[in-house]
Amino acid sequence: xxDHSAIAAVSRSLRTxxxxxxxxxxxxxxxxxxxxxxxxxxxxxxxxxYQVQENPHLANQEIxxxxxxxxxxxxxxxxxxxxxxxxxxxxxTADADLNAQTLLxxxxxxxxxxxxxxxxxxxxxxxxxxxxxxxxxxxxxGEYERVKLRLHxxxxxxxxxxxxxxxxENFRRSVVYEVKVVQIETTxxxxxAPPVQSRQVLSGPNRRPVVRRAYVTPIGxxxxxxxxxxxxxxxxxxxxxxxxxxxxxxxGGLDPIRLPPSADGRYRIRIPDxxxxxxLDIPALRPIPPAQRLQPGLLEVQLIAMNGxxxxxxxxxxxxxxxxxRRFASNVALMQLVxxxxxxxxxxxxxxxxxxxHGTRLWWPxxxxxWTVIGDAAVRIRPPVGADPWAAPTPIQIEIPVSEAAxxxxxxxxxxxxxxxxxxxxxxxxxxSFDFTLTP
Numbered sequence: 001x002x003d004h005s006a007i008a009a010v011s012r013s014l015r016t017x018x019x020x021x022x023x024x025x026x027x028x029x030x031x032x033x034x035x036x037x038x039x040x041x042x043x044x045x046x047x048x049x050y051q052v053q054e055n056p057h058l059a060n061q062e063i064x065x066x067x068x069x070x071x072x073x074x075x076x077x078x079x080x081x082x083x084x085x086x087x088x089x090x091x092x093t094a095d096a097d098l099n100a101q102t103l104l105x106x107x108x109x110x111x112x113x114x115x116x117x118x119x120x121x122x123x124x125x126x127x128x129x130x131x132x133x134x135x136x137x138x139x140x141x142g143e144y145e146r147v148k149l150r151l152h153x154x155x156x157x158x159x160x161x162x163x164x165x166x167x168x169e170n171f172r173r174s175v176v177y178e179v180k181v182v183q184i185e186t187t188x189x190x191x192x193a194p195p196v197q198s199r200q201v202l203s204g205p206n207r208r209p210v211v212r213r214a215y216v217t218p219i220g221x222x223x224x225x226x227x228x229x230x231x232x233x234x235x236x237x238x239x240x241x242x243x244x245x246x247x248x249x250x251x252g253g254l255d256p257i258r259l260p261p262s263a264d265g266r267y268r269i270r271i272p273d274x275x276x277x278x279x280l281d282i283p284a285l286r287p288i289p290p291a292q293r294l295q296p297g298l299l300e301v302q303l304i305a306m307n308g309x310x311x312x313x314x315x316x317x318x319x320x321x322x323x324x325x326r327r328f329a330s331n332v333a334l335m336q337l338v339x340x341x342x343x344x345x346x347x348x349x350x351x352x353x354x355x356x357x358h359g360t361r362l363w364w365p366x367x368x369x370x371w372t373v374i375g376d377a378a379v380r381i382r383p384p385v386g387a388d389p390w391a392a393p394t395p396i397q398i399e400i401p402v403s404e405a406a407x408x409x410x411x412x413x414x415x416x417x418x419x420x421x422x423x424x425x426x427x428x429x430x431x432x433s434f435d436f437t438l439t440p
Contacts, residue, residue, distance in 0.1 A: 002075075002143055006182045007052065009139035010080055010147060013118055014047055014111075014179075016135050020121075020128035021110045026103055033085055034169035043089045043099065045107050050162060051081040055181045063144045063183065075183040077145075081152060082177045083162060104173065108151070111177060115149030145181050152176040197315060202324060204309035209242040209265075209330040214301045217268060228431050229271055230340040231294065231360050237267045237301060239330065244305035246280075252294050252337075256304050267303070271337065273360070295364050296425035299337040303330040337361070339423040339430045348416065348437035351406035354390050354399050355436060357423065363393040367425050372400045374436060375419035377408035398423070402438070412438050 002009070015028045027044040029037045037044075058077035086103035088096040114121060119136045123129040140147060154176040163171045216226040217234040229235055237249065242265045248256035249269055258279040259267050270277065274293060275285045305328040312319040341359040349355070355372070363370055363381055370381040370393075379400045383392045390399035409419065418435040 002139060002182065002184055003187060004184060005139045006184050007049070007078070007080065009137035010179055010182050011047065011049060011082075013135060013137045013140065013147070014082070014115075014149075016123065016128050016137075017114060017118055017121070018045060018047075018107055018110055020123050020125050020135060021114055022106050024103060024106050025127065026106075032166075033083065033163070033172065033174075034166040041089075043103055044087050045103060046085045046087065048083045048085075049080055050083050053079050053081075055079050058145070058181060058183070063185070073186055073188075075185040077181050077183050079181060080179040082179070083159075083174050084177060085172050085174045100173070104175070108175065111149055112151070115177075118149075119146055140182070143183065145183055147182065148180045150178055150180070152178040198313060199315065199319075200311055200313045200322070200324075201319075202309045202311035202326065204307060204326070206244070206305070206307040206309070206326070206328060207241045208328040209244070209247075209303045209305050210240045211301065211303055211330045211333040212238045212240060214238075214333040214335055226431075227334075228336045228338045228428070229299070230338055230431070231271050231273045232340075234268055234270045235301070235335065237269075237303065237333070239265045239267070239303055241265075242267075242303055242305060242330075244307050244328070246306040248304040248306070250300070250302045250304060252299055253292055254288065254294065271299075294337055296337050296339050296361050296367070296428040298428075299335040301333040301335055304328070305330075336428050338428040339425050341421065341423060341430050341432055341434060344421055344434045344436060347435070348439055349402060350439050351403045353402050355402050355421070357398050357400075357421065358396060359423070359430070361395055361425070362398050362423050363395055364425070369424075369426055371424045372398065372405075373422045373424055373429070374402070374405040374438075375409055377405040378424075379404045381423075402436075406438060409438065412440065416440070 011030050015030060018028045024043070027040050027042060029040060029044055029046045031037050031046060032048055033046060055077040060074050062074050084107065086100040086107065088099040090096060121135040123131055123133045123135055134141065159174050159176065160171065163169065214235055214237045215224060216229045217236045218224050242262070247259050247261065249259055249267065250256045251271065254272070255276070257269065257276060258281045259269065260280065271294065272288060274288050276288055278284055306325055307328065308323055309326050311322055311324060313322050314320060339359060339361045341357055343358040345356045346353060357372065371378040372381055381393050381398050381400065384390050390401060416437045416439040418437045420433040421436050422433050423430045
């Protein structure tokens, strides 16, 4: 099994192959092209690993025979690209470039004829390693995917871009080789599901409920269909196929709350604040942990039906009848939980005043965006910094400097202008607004 050392193992294998099979004895270095390798004299070949990318064909494929059953853990499959350059022993002589070309031809010959069967070759020269040892690095021994080498058809423009990134190095004749494929496997133990020892077949006439719509319960002559709701308000849910032995509603990330049965598929529930309401399972108030309380933004509404079903359970025999309970979850209806303003203070003032806003769900630290909107001017709700004169925001009270909004509003007439005030958290804007009169 190849681990994190597999990439370096490929580089070592290529270096050993060139040292062992080239006709011209040369040193092989593994370094960036602009680095002078200490202690190296004479002609040399340099292999530089300049690109590592995932192999798209094996990205999600387990190694045959090593899959972990129900939990897929494919290895990291990588393709490696090397920039190969050759250097003459003395690069200022008249034939220095010819010598480098000869080295290049020798190295390309070795990689062409031996590069795709490194796993079958042994060391034949003492200068390359212990004679008889495999040329393939031990870290790659026994891998399912055999390392394959090919000359990559890189254009002159591609290679020039590589050299242009080396500001201190002149362009040198180069070729690119691609190695496919090296796989790095996880060292964590795999999880394996136990075999099935007893089979169950369950059936019943029940279907999953379907929520047709969810909206704020209208009061009096209010229209039906308002989807913006505040904490403490009641919502109505209309559903089909919702007749069940037990029916629950899930609001956002709260625990499911059991509802009274309904013959016509209409259910009502108030949006809880910091306590779960009494229901048919738990007839007492219980606290909602602060981290789970509903916050402004999208609110998911879902019904969950619990029904008994009949079936047969057993191994290879005829089995025995059983009655079990199954959970049928509906589709998700989306509403919007909005902040609620209950009062502002003062109701009028000059641009220099601080506007204090009271309500519920006016602020929470994890919100992506929090704004107070005066007219059409938005002021970000934020904690004070340094000498800022406003108090730190809380879920029930915030303060903002009116001056930041006044700079975006037109000058009011002498008698002043009243602007509606709203709070918007993560795109959810309060429905009820109060007017603030801006005076000169």
